[in-house]
Amino acid sequence: MIFKQIRSVNASARLHSKLYSSTTHFGYRTVAQEEKEKLVRGVFSNVAENYDYMNDAMSAGIHRLWKDHFVSKIDPGRRPGGNELSFLDIAGGTGDIAYRILEHAAKEHGDFESKMIISDINPEMLGEGVKRFENTKYHSKSRQGERVSFKVQNAEVLDEIPDNSQDLYTVSFGIRNFTDIPKALSTAHRVLKPGGVFACLEFSKVTNPLLAQVYSTYSFNVIPLLGQVLVGDHDSYQYLVESIDRFPDQETFAQMIRDAGFATNGAGYENLTFGVAAIHTGVKPIV
């Protein structure tokens, strides 16, 4: 048993050093680890205001369907006879996943008690979320609003989130921007309760080679152009496309989730739209 553990730790360390030695990548550029956080912050500060508008433009609105499916798949909400839950939405800046989770819990489970923490490393992105929530029933002066809190946090550390405290950890189109993904995964493992679920929605690899060709042509040529035309920012969108391409494929990422200590059901992921995006889930076993 010990050997097995050592082997899996070694494997994850190898993967880790391969992907993230003292340098890391920022899109296709290789940069020092400390620098990536700053660069990513720059990108998202640039795009914060137009983030959801651009998502609509780039994906023809499909990102909304993905997000709806993501939330209905994880089916958040207090169960009959159970306790209220704690939700943690990481890289949740603009708050659209958090809002969907709260609405789903209310509509499907009559849950008006569970708590939501929205966390993002980027204060500008988080500011967008605060602004958006002010226009909903979860605004800061309402009773419902008390259930929601916003925290500027680095997902690799989450120093304000205690161990074993959360029931659900969601991260949607965020994890590929993290400097050290294995570290973020083990932090997710730390903050979740036993039985708590890690759920990630992220761009992934198109499996059909023909469609992959079409998709890569589209993403490398059209998306930076859209960024240029619609919001006057070519470079940030160039980064987005490159970072999508660099992100590990479905199987590799599922394995990284298992290496962080999560159990997966079967393969542990579901492809959306031919694998343009994928939903990965893992559950924290009893420790």
Add this chain to the structure above:
Amino acid sequence: MIRASPRFFTVRTVQASLRSYATAHTSKSEVDLPRQILERGLQLLPEHGWDLAPATRSLGLSDQAASIFPNGKFDLLQFYLQKQTAKLASVQLKSSTPDGCVRELVHARLLANAELGPYLGEAVSMLMSPKYLPYSLEQLHNLVDEIWFLAGDKGHDATWYTRRGSLAMIYAASESFMTRDNSPNFKHTLSFCDRQLNAWSRFEAAEESVSEWFKFNAIAAFNVAKSLTR
């Protein structure tokens, strides 16, 4: 006592060992947690039905854990059906004919539903729902295939399909009948099932004679035609 390992069962063990390879060797967790949840769900089935939350709760897990099962309740139902099908291999058969064995096995499988009590109806309605129909049919096929195999049927002619198709229909009809059966030990269900099985073997015999008759007459007509044209 141990029968030559049934096909279905072998396939299942191979799958199970593949899965345990995927989780146990590559993850820090030694137990297959999803399977553990499903096993506990089966233990709690007579009390709590198909809901997974009681299972996760009794294992000391967050209620949210159930969400790793994409079809929720139906995943527990599928797991239950697989287990029940696998259990048929241990039924002690008394009959000497394949038909008698089929009858015994179908009865055994139907009576296993007794423990579900009020939750059988929910199971049947889940199985019938269009969303799950492809999975339901697969489970049903596995069941009747296993029954024919255990009954010692080695036929591989065109009746392979009709035998499985007919038995599947008879089983599904009997199971639906069972949801409304209040008779002691499901007497009515078993006699309903027997009537269907008898009617089917009568039909099969009749069909055979009819096709024999047609074949004979076709050949005769051909010969007459041949003699006329000479």
